[in-house]
Amino acid sequence: MDPTLIAIAVGLIVSLVVTEVLGLSVGGMIVPGYIALSLHQPIAVAMTVLAAVATWWVVRFISQHAIVFGRRRVVITILVGFAIGMTIRTIAEMTLVSGVPETMTPMVMIGFIIPGLIALWFERQGFIETLSPMLSAAVIVRLCLILIGMETFS
Secondary structure, three states: OOHHHHHHHHHHHHHHHHHHHHOOOOOOOOHHHHHHHOOOOHHHHHHHHHHHHHHHHHHHHHHHHOOOOHHHHHHHHHHHHHHHHHHHHHHHHHHOOOOOOHHHOOOOOOOOOHHHHHHHHHHHHOHHHHHHHHHHHHHHHHHHHHHOOOOOOO
16 A cells, blocks of 8 residues: 555544644644655755745735735645745756756655645644644654554655
8 A cells, every 4th residue: 555645544643633632733634644754854844844934924925915814825825835845846956966866855845735734824823833743743643654564665
């Protein structure tokens, strides 16, 4: 079975438990599963969080000049996160030396909508209140994956 599907399923369960027990969101229900798959690449996790922070700042700036709430805020946050993520990926691809696999580049990002989802929750509940349960849930998901024998995923 595909490790990504298992990680997302376990991540959904862990997200629900963490949200119910702590009352804090983990940055989106699917985020811990994707972060768990990339915990062996700390630069990718850091770049994703950096992209989420940049997205959060850009959306806050936009909110000062336009009416942004509800669905409009969600869509704008996801789109800005996508654009920032694509910009980082493009810069990473331009700096790649030929013959070096993409996974070796230090600027790998996790997913395309993950930075936007994380930024959305930064806005809703705060930076530390989102980052702490998100990383904790990702570690729990990773441990669950190891326990069920999925430790060979890349």
